[in-house]
Amino acid sequence: MKKTFILSAATAVTLAAGSAFAAGTGGHVTDYAFSFEGPFGSYDQDQLQRGLQVYTEICSGCHGLQYVPFRALEDLGYTDAEVRAYAENFFVPDTGPEALPGDERPAIPTDYFPGSALSNAPDLSLMAKARAGFHGPAGTGISQLVNGMGGAEYIASVLAGYTGEEQEQAGVILYENEAYGGYFAMSQPLWGDDVVYADGTEATLEQQAQDVAAFLMWAAEPKLEARKTAGITAVLFLGLLTVLLYLSNKKLWAPVKHRKENAPAE
Structure with missing residues (x-):
């Protein structure tokens, strides 16, 4: 039986602007200090593991990582046995000789993460890379080059940028977000203490936002x-x-x- 995440379905992370019903005018993006920034920066393996946990428990019910193979998780410090055990929580199409159309099987390390479960939920594999040039003239990413700000900052700022204000347009509830710069159709996915980190880190709203943003940066740039x-x-x-x-x-x-x-x- 396919493992589901109730919290994921209730608070899906819809990061792409294509899923929004109201266009933003450009909001405030916080310049978070990620360990991988700069010419000598590198990923914080503990942060990536926490980000994977947030993705698994909050995001994966609706959003996929279709370009990321499960075996790549070994780069995060997991053993082959741990990767196999994790992959079995996901189901992929069964293409075996005796499989019938629509049959599924537990994933194995050589499989890729499933795609998004909802048509309006963008795949997150390349999200951080796609948003890397979100500022600067004509999307050239000049601010990222000069200030060290990129897609990970944008994602973390959006996840932590809800004001609590709502409005209804054409029967759709829109939510105000300071980083987005307006209202869009993404309900707040993170509230703080949504997960219990295995390493004991306090799961504040900003901590979770930065952790999953760092993980999505790794997914886009392994x-x-x-x-x-x-x-x-x-x-x-x-x-x-x-x-x-x-x-x-x-x-x-x-x-x-x-x-x-x-x-x-x-």
């Missing part, structure tokens, strides 16, 4: 640390190469320059 390492290595190599080329150029052309300087005037 190889972020490797890319940073490769980038820093390339920059250092190019810098060293530039110095060597400059010195080589000076050495090769020094005799020619010296002859020109000592040549008799005509």
